[in-house]
Amino acid sequence: MHQINIGEDLRGKNREIAEENREMLKKHGIFSLNLMSAPGAGKTSLLVKSLPMITDRYRIGVIEGDIQTTRDAERVKKTGVEVYQIQTGGVCHLDAAMIHSALHSLDLDALDILFIENVGNLVCPAEFELGVDGRVMLMSITEGDDKPKKYPLMFSESRLLVFNKIDLLEHVDFDLQKAKAEAAEINPEIEIIDLSCRTGEGLENWISWIEGFYKSCRG
Amino acid sequence: MHQINIGEDLRGKNREIAEENREMLKKHGIFSLNLMSAPGAGKTSLLVKSLPMITDRYRIGVIEGDIQTTRDAERVKKTGVEVYQIQTGGVCHLDAAMIHSALHSLDLDALDILFIENVGNLVCPAEFELGVDGRVMLMSITEGDDKPKKYPLMFSESRLLVFNKIDLLEHVDFDLQKAKAEAAEINPEIEIIDLSCRTGEGLENWISWIEGFYKSCRG
Numbered sequence: 494m495h496q497i498n499i500g501e502d503l504r505g506k507n508r509e510i511a512e513e514n515r516e517m518l519k520k521h522g523i524f525s526l527n528l529m530s531a532p533g534a535g536k537t538s539l540l541v542k543s544l545p546m547i548t549d550r551y552r553i554g555v556i557e558g559d560i561q562t563t564r565d566a567e568r569v570k571k572t573g574v575e576v577y578q579i580q581t582g583g584v585c586h587l588d589a590a591m592i593h594s595a596l597h598s599l600d601l602d603a604l605d606i607l608f609i610e611n612v613g614n615l616v617c618p619a620e621f622e623l624g625v626d627g628r629v630m631l632m633s634i635t636e637g638d639d640k641p642k643k644y645p646l647m648f649s650e651s652r653l654l655v656f657n658k659i660d661l662l663e664h665v666d667f668d669l670q671k672a673k674a675e676a677a678e679i680n681p682e683i684e685i686i687d688l689s690c691r692t693g694e695g696l697e698n699w700i701s702w703i704e705g706f707y708k709s710c711r712g
Numbered sequence: 713m714h715q716i717n718i719g720e721d722l723r724g725k726n727r728e729i730a731e732e733n734r735e736m737l738k739k740h741g742i743f744s745l746n747l748m749s750a751p752g753a754g755k756t757s758l759l760v761k762s763l764p765m766i767t768d769r770y771r772i773g774v775i776e777g778d779i780q781t782t783r784d785a786e787r788v789k790k791t792g793v794e795v796y797q798i799q800t801g802g803v804c805h806l807d808a809a810m811i812h813s814a815l816h817s818l819d820l821d822a823l824d825i826l827f828i829e830n831v832g833n834l835v836c837p838a839e840f841e842l843g844v845d846g847r848v849m850l851m852s853i854t855e856g857d858d859k860p861k862k863y864p865l866m867f868s869e870s871r872l873l874v875f876n877k878i879d880l881l882e883h884v885d886f887d888l889q890k891a892k893a894e895a896a897e898i899n900p901e902i903e904i905i906d907l908s909c910r911t912g913e914g915l916e917n918w919i920s921w922i923e924g925f926y927k928s929c930r931g
Contacts, residue, residue, distance in 0.1 A: 532750045532834045532863060533855025560835065562861050583865070585804070585835035613862070614835055615751045616779065616804035635854035635877065636752025642781050643832070644751060646802070658854065664883055666910070691885070 507621055510589035514596060514624030521601040523554075524707045525609065527587075527623050529647060530631035532613030535657040537565040538690035539631065539699070540608060544572045546700050551605040551707075556595045558587040558612045565610060575599065586617040589624055606707065615640070619647040626710045627652040634658050634667045641675035648679045653686065653702060660689040726840055729808035733815060733843025740820040742773075743926045744828065746806075746842050748866060749850035751832030754876040756784040757909035758850065758918070759827060763791045765919050770824040770926075775814045777806040777831045784829060794818065805836040808843055825926065834859070838866040845929045846871040853877050853886045860894035867898045872905065872921060879908040 518525050528536045537557075544553055553574040557566040558581060566578040577595045579587065592609065599607075609625060611618040619628075630651040632640060635658055641648045648654065654676055656669065669687070676683055686702060688695025737744050747755045756776075763772055772793040776785040777800060785797040796814045798806065811828065818826075828844060830837040838847075849870040851859060854877055860867050867873065873895055875888065888906070895902055905921060907914025 531752065531832070532859060533852070559862060561864055564858050564862060585833075612835070613750070614804075614833060616831070616833055617836070633752070633854060635852060635880070639783050640751060643778060643783060645780055661854070661880065661883055664880055 504620070507589045510593050511622040511624035514589055514592050517593075517596055517601070518607065518624065518626075521604070522711060523601060523604050523607050524711050525607040525625040526703070527609045527611060527618075527625045527628045528631065529611045529615075529618045529628060529651070530613060531615040531633070531636060534613070534631040534633040534636070535690050536610045536613070536631055537568050539655070539657065539688075540569050540610065541572060542690045542693065543696050543699055544569070544574055546696065547606075547703070548573065552603055554599055554604040554607045556587075556592065556599075556607065556609045558591070558610060560584070560612060569610075575604065581612060585612055585614050586621050587611050587623060588621045592623045606703070615644045615647055619650045627706060629653045629655060631655045631657050632672075634669065634672075635661055635665055638668045638672040638675075641672060641679055645679050648676050648683065651680070651683060652706075653684045655699065656685065656687045657690055659687045659694065660692045723839070726808045729812050730841040730843035733808055733811050736812075736815055736820070737826065737843065737845075740823070741930060742820060742823050742826050743930050744826040744844040744846075745922070746828045746830060746837075746844045746847045747850065748830045748834075748837045748847060748870070749832060750834040750852070750855060753832070753850040753852040753855070754909050755829045755832070755850055756787050758874070758876065758907075759788050759829065760791060761909045761912065762915050762918055763788070763793055763827075765915065766825075766922070767792065771822055773818055773823040773826045775806075775811065775818075775826065775828045777810070777829060779803070779831060788829075794823065800831060804831055804833050805840050806830050806842060807840045811842045825922070834863045834866055838869045846925060848872045848874060850874045850876050851891075853881055853888065853891075854884055857887045857891040857894075860891060860898055864898050867895050867902065870899070870902060871925075872903045874918065875904065875906045876909055878906045878913065879911045 556577045558579045570576045628651045686698045775796045777798045789795045847870045905917045
């Protein structure tokens with residue numbers, strides 16, 4: 494009896510295309526990050542607040558993934574960087590093929606760093622490699638400190654965990670140390686930054702992290 | 713040439729099983745709700761805070777859907793209600809077949825109301841009917857007021873929209889009227905309740921809504 498595992502087949506094909514994306518980005522010397530989080534954790538806000546801090550040193554591109562609307566892309570465009578919009582039309586994650594099309598539409602010779610903002614979803618985006626240098630996940634401290642063990646794949650696949658909205662710490666029941674310990678249990682190598690896009694606290698650590706990782710990849 | 717649309721095929725099969733669930737629940741006179749939201753919007757907190765307000769009048773059961781861990785089920789069990797745990801093992805939503813198995817394991821003659829807490833995900837759970845009387849979505853006001861148009865399916869499929877964490881309104885940039893207007897644009901029939909599981913504000917409106925809808929379905 495022949496059996497086809499559709500999920501595995503799709504995943505295998507995705508990995509192949511992700512490798513092509515990786516080669517393409519490497520060839521053009523582009524450093525790339527895939528930003529993932531639940532809806533409303535602050536991916537767009539992080540880009541809007543931090544991109545102006547580095548546009549004097551790097552040529553930045555952003556690929557925006559949304560199910561519907563171009564709202565995030567419009568917010569990011571105002572920072573003056575190059576933005577490419579993917580509307581997934583119901584699909585709950587970005588995959589390598591969507592990024593592949595986007596790469597063919599961008600002027601890759603005019604970019605140093607590419608940020609990919611994934612669809613707001615703490616589950617499915619973690620299953621799809623895109624071919625980037627690193628995955629970054631955001632978590633808003635308003636989401637509750639029990640999340641790492643409940644959504645382990647996202648934490649195990651990410652190189653950096655950003656806790657956002659720390660300006661709200663005093664108003665919610667969130668044990669930051671507990672959440673960090675659990676994240677480290679799932680992924681002992683994960684790096685962690687606390688910040689608030691609203692107040693700006695911690696944004697300089699995010700910028701330093703980007704520049705350090707950029708140099709280790711392209712230095 | 714023959715073509716198989718795998719997505720449609722799965723969706724069709726799911727609808728059939730959802731109909732079986734609906735019949736089974738009706739036969740036992742059980743009123744049922746499917747609770748959906750992004751991770752950390754407060755589905756479990758809403759159950760934990762509000763179930764003790766109605767356990768004197770109704771016999772309650774809860775089906776808890778989680779990717780990993782039994783954390784939510786343990787929290788809900790402390791309220792003394794019947795809890796059945798589904799661990800989806802990576803799957804990002806509940807489907808009708810998972811609920812069907814759960815219904816066969818519960819003592820349906822001993823229940824008046826069944827709450828189903830879906831996996832924390834603002835996208836995929838909205839695509840899968842479970843066979844319940846109504847779908848309820850929660851949104852934390854910390855998620856940002858731009859969400860309805862970005863995740864329209866969840867809003868169009870829900871009968872009730874609960875805005876949770878309204879105790880944080882003064883600390884975030886969230887325009888509640890704008891979010892409500894957008895939700896109503898997507899789904900003109902949607903009912904809306906504002907509440908805070910933390911302070912208890914608005915919980916009595918949630919209870920009244922449950923009892924009113926219960927009576928209209930089973931009265």
